[in-house]
Amino acid sequence: MSKKDLIICRCEEVTEEEIKKAIREGADNVDAVKRATRAGMGLCQSHTCYTLIVKIIHEMTGKPIKEILPATHRSPIRPITAEILAKSKNM
Amino acid sequence: MGKETMNVELAVVGGGPAGLAVAAKAASYGVQVTVFDENERPGGQLFKQIHKFFGSKEHQAGIRGHDIGYSLLSQCEEFGVKTMLNTVVWGIEKNMLGIQNNGRTYTIKTKKTIIATGASENPLCFPGWTLSGVMGAGAAQTMMNVHRVQPGQKALMVGSGNVGLIVSYQLLLAGIKVAAIVEALPKIGGYMVHAAKIRRTGVPILTSATICEARGENEVEEAVIASIDEKGNVMEGTQRVLPVDLICIAVGLRPLAELCWMAGCKFMFLPVLGDHVPIHDENMRSTVKDIYVAGDVAGIEEASTAMEEGRLAGIAVAEELGYLGSEEADEKKNLARKRLESLRLGPFGDTRAEAKRKLTESEVNR
Amino acid sequence: MKDRLKSTPGAWVISREILEASPGYPSKEELKRKPVIVIECPEEIPCDPCETICPRGAIVVGEPITNLPRIDQDKCNACGLCIPICPGLAIFLVDNTYSEKEATVSFPYEYYPLPKEGDEVNAVNREGEIACKAKVLKVRDPKSHDHTSVITIVIPKEYSNQVRGIELQQKVDKNE
């Protein structure tokens, strides 16, 4: 397996190369990478790939890890089906 | 579909050692407590820990993790703590929580909230890491000790911190062979006594070594390991192929703090505690009014520290809600802080103690 | 399976020097003279159940709790209570007075199946290498030990400083 095909986000099957491309094109934080590649939008809600993405951003941009903040958390933090949300309207 | 709102005086998110300790403590003074946990049973990490704990008598040393869990549960029961299991807390805003149970969502109104959601395992990526058979050490532990299934026949452990060492030992106890433990740093990360008991079974612990690749069709069949230099580069010619069907990753944990981010808590970057950690004061109160944190979410430590932080938070909340006079509360809080201090001594605890001090002394607390 | 019992060059080992320099390790003279408790816990970790359980006050950790456990062999009567309580499985009982040529080593053991009294087994050193043959003298697994058995084996005296356990009794796939 070549390093190029290395999958970083396994839920959305986003490779290292795709993430690097997004960063080269200006995505310099987790949110921007997420929007550009879908990495982190999967079922696990980026639990798995988050630190890996941070590491790549850090390596490519030189931005200190402490400044790379998690993607903005909007409810819900666990995947919930639309049907369930529709059932209860008061949140 | 009427309004489904519940009122709870103290909501505890997460039923691990930290959450249960908060609940038992606060309830013992009369606070009405409800614990929410996404799992089928409470206890968090504790029920996976079939080994005896370190610490002193007050910390229940020499007793196995799961037995400590049972005793916490019976305390909770005694003081009338309500638990809602199979319940995910998926949102938080001020004094409102969004929860989901049995396919329905509800809104919970609370006076105080404790976030004790624990930690998540850091991944490691290398060619083949998405093959089945590569998993977090914690996941392997859950399979063995909770679900009683063998995650594999022959394993490679990546990481020699206490988690890597303890899970390796538990693999051996479950009759699974451990081909090797590899550690990228030049020295082992966990306690020597843990490493020594594994070595006595002949398992090699290789320092300055890493995994290069996992190979296999759909499942892991082989792992390639190699020595690395100080810069972390693989040294050519040192590669070895190990026939394994399980690769466990134990390269650290980080706080599972999404709810804290969502609530607007301020954070501090402290690598010894697992990177971004919610700032809290010496009563475990976060920077957001009425929200407290305890346990691994407030910095990766141990079950023993998680329980003490939980007790501390429980006392503080009971005091704020008026169930406990300030004099009595101070006395009790100081005892808990003392016990916490003693758990943060020695070469392993020193750096954590210092990082914790940075958190509690941060000016954002004021 | 074979490869597991060979030592791997460069693999981590707990250092004999560090152990012998720690205050839980008996002196050469004590090792010769009587059954002694050997504590192999040379690192400052917050832990003290060995102190709490000892009915004779022979093990002292004290304050702070990260002190290394110190043993007073004159107070110890080799009752062995401290062996199964240690979460680090780091306490052993070595008796070089067992017979003229033989010594016994008692150690904690949590694997199943347990060996049986009278069994011939392979004794292993701190690296898991087979050091010599051993005979199982005693297997103690009372409820109070909470699944940590204490096994006593008889070995040739010259190995009593290296032997710290036995080869796992789990069935091994012979094809490997």
Ligand SMILES: Cc1cc2nc3c(=O)[nH]c(=O)nc-3n(C[C@H](O)[C@H](O)[C@H](O)COP(=O)(O)OP(=O)(O)OC[C@H]3O[C@@H](n4cnc5c(N)ncnc54)[C@H](O)[C@@H]3O)c2cc1C
């Ligand atoms: C292999 C291993 C060995 C260890 N050995 C020791 C040891 O010997 N001694 C020691 O002191 N410590 C040990 N620890 C550490 C100890 O397990 C942890 O520090 C401790 O469990 C932390 O407690 P906690 O309550 O903060 O979190 P957890 O135990 O992780 O509990 C958090 C709970 O919250 C739930 N939760 C999370 N998010 C939500 C949500 N949104 N909604 C609802 N529920 C949620 C989780 O499912 C979980 O049940 C070990 C850890 C590991 C992994």
Ligand code: SF4
């Ligand atoms: S063998 Fe008995 S007397 Fe000796 S140190 Fe252990 S517990 Fe104390």
Ligand code: SF4
């Ligand atoms: S009980 Fe064991 S690990 Fe703990 S201090 Fe005593 S010898 Fe060391």
Ligand code: FES
């Ligand atoms: S691995 Fe990226 S979202 Fe799950």
